[in-house]
Amino acid sequence: MYVGKAMKHKRVTLAIVLLLVLMVLAACSSSNAPSDADGTNATVDEGGAPEKSAGEDAVKEEDLEPLPISFMIPLYDAQPHRLEGNPAVENYESLLNIDLSIDYVPSANYEDKLSLTLAGGEMPDVLMVPARSLKSTVFINAARNDVFWDLTDEWEKYPNMKSIFNQTMLANISVDGRQYGIAIPRPTARVGMLYREDLFEKHAIKVPDTLEEFYEAAKLLKEKEPDIIPFSFVDQLGETPWNGIDLLTVSEGGFSIWGEVDGGLQPYYETEPHLTVLNTLRTMYSEQLINRDFAIVQGAQKKNLIKTGKAAMYFTAYDDLMGISDDLAQVMPDAKLALKPAFKELTNATSGHNGVFALPKSTVTTEEKRDAILSYFERALDDEIRRARGYGIEGETYELVDGIPTFISEEIRTEYTTHVRALSNTFINPTVTRLPTDTPLQTQVKDAFEKYAELAVPNAIDPFVSETYTERGGELDKILYDARVKFIMGELDEAGYASEIKKWRSQGGERIIEEYSEAFRRMKK
């Protein structure tokens, strides 16, 4: 009897354990998209939440209590920074009488995180919205649904900010003509070619100024330096403004992707200048003047070839000159990198901003708090604040030498610049600031920013929103991108390329053209 009961017990236990195992197995295999979408509730903005209620009271007695501001910003460093015990941050906070809390999100995941935050996550006081996300459905819907403060009429009160915003920049960040955030200014002319000056000089090759010369230079380089890849090329979705395609197209007299045709707007995909550029790249690919894995290189690998001295020419942002030069010097001390900021004095303009800082109404609940945060951004542009941010405390970390702030020692400089990285992306800056300490390379880059700002060719659709594009653009862009890559690699001929563009038109491209043209005409009136 007893034995029998024990046996039965054992069986039941076994059965339950087995059932549990199976349930867990089933659970592992059945997680699907809907539950993912709901996972948003789990994303909690640590640190930001507890201070919020205290924030409203603090505004009124600003003189006494520091103003708490929570940020959500992308992180470009490997590790998140610590704010407590960071002397650079503490100095900055006490100067401005603020209390920062920052949610650093790795830059690679920033768009995902932003989407989820807007869909119901915990909002910070200041939400950084990168340029690419400004035209996304989530942001536009949020802006239209009154999620953020409309700041369009506020700029008059803030002379510092007003002085560094230009009309193009403000037009480009607008949703339906209103600005729902503080623009983060960035140079409009920013894309150029880095090249190995030492190699060009050694073999007496002319630095290219046209598409044709570019091809000739690559050919000569291949001949003289067979171990080096003449042109380090990368092509990913949305990469054309950076990888030289747009710059070369513009130099051939084409559009910076979109331009005006007969009172409407048209993209460059089938225009002569763009096709000439693609054909040249196609020839270069077949002659092995381009790295052959250009379609699958991404992220940090992009700059590897030029950084390690394995390539001679590379298109990127002007300001990459310094960083890449430093990296190159470590592997090849004799190598010398130079910047060619434009071809035929032309380059493609970027939008002039790097996104916005948006202030959600759910956390910035009162006009007082909104104004307090705007004042923070305004004061952060003052000269003495900027100096304090850049150099720390006079007498402790820096002193004035002939009126020029100079770090007391090299160790202090290294330590301070590491600490102050915690504050990156928490303020705005003018696009170009000259410093007495600029190196020749920095001066060269800043000259280029200023010289080409007016000459750069803008993308005509920057200020506009197309409903079809926000809804289907991601998928449609893939058609264009795939066609371009396949054409360059010789997998598609001109007819094949044309039929892909036709496919793009019929699947929504035509509607996108109409919507942009419509918006363009409305603005012109």
Added chain:
Amino acid sequence: MNKQLHMKARPTSTEQGGRNGSRFLKTLIRDKWLYLMLFPGVFYFLLFKYGPMYGLIIAFQNFQPVLGVSGSEFVGFRHFTRLFTEPMFWTLFRNTLILAVYNIVFFFPAPILLALLLNEVRMKFFKNTVQMLIYIPHFISWPVVVGLCYVLFTINGGIVNEIIIGLGGNELNVLMNESAFRPMIVAQQIWKEVGWGTIIFLAALAGVNVELYESARMDGASRWRQMYHITLPAIRSTIIILFILRLGSFMDSGFEQIFLMVNALNRNVGEVFDTYVYSVGLIGGQFSYSTAVGLFKSIIGLLLVVAANRLAKLWDEEGVY
């Protein structure tokens, strides 16, 4: 075998509970530890699996995060109509389906074969070492696996191609090639998960009575005969149950792996529902639409599980329920 025990155990306990409340209470007290053990599992499912399902409502709404689930406007089946009329739909459907079939045909049997092989190994030390080693790839994340694959196979100085060219062969371009994409995906899956997959089968095999083998040997059965008549029937029900469960996630293609392996030259065969949901839903922020796509996938999985379970029952096998 264990399954049968479980099937018998259940009716008796409900009978008892139904007839007499105090007896039910008695059994409850008697088996309190069992119920306590069951509780976390049930709680987990209610909280993390059934709870979030209410979010499926947004597949039938024009969901606006600002308005919330309760405030968003209902649009019926509009998102499903959009999905089925999308020019991409058939490409996505075909790619997902073919990958799923590849997976079932090539990946699913692999751990079974490996488990059978391991089961035949008689040297304990060797068997354990091999088992340990083949579990390791499971713990390597997909980005690393894909990264390794990239370094090995890239045509811009990848090791494999250097060797092939060094030996006088033709360059092998598997990373940017439509026809190599699916075999590549399945090969990676097998490399990464085959060892881990053997665990359940090895556990089932460990339960086989050694006396059966002994008597078979007495009767003069060869190794092959023993495998066919003893080993395979012993794990048959395990295989069938795992197969049915696998069908539940039939349309899941493994997002991370595919997303990382897809590029311009293999997108025609590589774009699947999972990657589509990511780019439309998360990046594009169209939550309702992507939920509809996910729901569509899940419904197919559910139908397959129900059908397979019926079929298993029809053939006198134990299903999953």
